[in-house]
Each structure stands twice: as structure tokens, then as C-alpha cells.
Amino acid sequence: MVGARLDEIDRRILAQLTEDARAPLVTLAARVHLSRNAVRQRIERMERDGVIAGYTVVRGRAEGEPHPVSAIVFVYRSDRMRGGQVLAELAAIPEVVRCDVLAGQFDLLVTLQADSMDRVGEIWERIAALPGVADTVTSVALTTVIDRTVA
CATH class of the missing domain: 1.10.10.10 (Winged helix-like DNA-binding domain superfamily/Winged helix DNA-binding domain)
Structure with missing residues (x-):
């Protein structure tokens, strides 16, 4: 741009x-x-010029299809972000829709969109078990009141 x-x-x-x-x-x-x-x-x-980076499809839900579960996982790394193995592992999880590197107490903010709470739990277990992950804090969205992710 x-x-x-x-x-x-x-x-x-x-x-x-x-x-x-x-x-x-x-x-x-x-x-x-x-x-x-x-x-x-x-x-x-x-x-x-890169002002328009692409076009996308925003998928709606078919009747009877479950509403996806959104969760945020804060990740604290014991090595404070040296090496990229944790990031590579997160990139391999399809439900990880965003990952931000943070300043402050935690190193990563991982945003998940999963089909069920059970799947969120499975992903959390996978993240928590990664070598180099010292701690996590997870929050689950109860409802969405503003969603500008499409824009």
C-alpha cells in the first residue's frame, strides 16, 4: 500500500x-x-496498490447448523517467543482464525472458532501441551454483539 x-x-x-x-x-x-x-x-x-487485498465469501449458517463457539486463548511462553515452533503448531489448527503477538504479561492472543465446546477443549489441551507453553488463560464468548471481522 x-x-x-x-x-x-x-x-x-x-x-x-x-x-x-x-x-x-x-x-x-x-x-x-x-x-x-x-x-x-x-x-x-x-x-x-494493495488497498484491496482480496475478496471473500462470508458463510452463513444453514438451518439447523450449530452456531460456532468463539474462544480466546492467552498464551504465556516460557521462552518469551524465541523460536517459531508454537506459532507453526497454531497455524496447523484450522480453528485458529487469528493469532496476535502481544506486549505485556502474555505473549500470544489466539482466537478460535470451533463447532463445539468439546472441540474448544481439545484445542486448549493441544495448545497447553505444546513445548514452550508455560500457561494459558481461556475465555469463551457467550454472545456476539458487534462483529466487524468481515470489513
């Missing part, structure tokens, strides 16, 4: 794409008052 400068029209295009990434160019053009070709060129430029 080096050197990427966004004007008001770029920001409006991004807002429209954030709301509906499948919106046709003709619809976007009408909403930002530009030609279809001008909108296409702006989107291509923002993709090249």
Missing part, C-alpha cells in the same frame, strides 16, 4: 464493495457517479 492515496470517490467505492463485494460495476458506477470504466480502473489501481 506504499504510495496509495485515496480520494473521496475511492473511499465511496471501497464502502460499496465492503457492503457488497459482488456489486456489478454498473451499479457501483451509478452510486459514485462515474462511468463503469472509470470505476473498473479505480478498483484495478486499488488492487495493484
Whole structure:
């Protein structure tokens, strides 16, 4: 995103794409008052500049499908983050949707999305048993009131 400068029209295009990434160019053009070709060129430029890093599918739940369980695991490493084995192990767990390196008491903040509490427990056991992990603290989300992860 080096050197990427966004004007008001770029920001409006991004807002429209954030709301509906499948919106046709003709619809976007009408909403930002530009030609279809001008909108296409702006989107291509923002993709090249890294302002738009990709497009994704946000999967909903089918009727009867269980609601996923979200959990946060704070990880304290005995070696204070020397070596990458713990990170490699976390990357191999599909339910780990995010991992942040922290400053402060704990070293990692691991965000999980699992199908059940049993699966959260299995993942916690796996993380706690990793060589180099000295301690963990786990919290489970009761309900989601704000979710901006798609944006």
C-alpha cells in the first residue's frame, strides 16, 4: 500500500464493495457517479496498490447448523517467543482464525472458532501441551454483539 492515496470517490467505492463485494460495476458506477470504466480502473489501481487485498465469501449458517463457539486463548511462553515452533503448531489448527503477538504479561492472543465446546477443549489441551507453553488463560464468548471481522 506504499504510495496509495485515496480520494473521496475511492473511499465511496471501497464502502460499496465492503457492503457488497459482488456489486456489478454498473451499479457501483451509478452510486459514485462515474462511468463503469472509470470505476473498473479505480478498483484495478486499488488492487495493484494493495488497498484491496482480496475478496471473500462470508458463510452463513444453514438451518439447523450449530452456531460456532468463539474462544480466546492467552498464551504465556516460557521462552518469551524465541523460536517459531508454537506459532507453526497454531497455524496447523484450522480453528485458529487469528493469532496476535502481544506486549505485556502474555505473549500470544489466539482466537478460535470451533463447532463445539468439546472441540474448544481439545484445542486448549493441544495448545497447553505444546513445548514452550508455560500457561494459558481461556475465555469463551457467550454472545456476539458487534462483529466487524468481515470489513
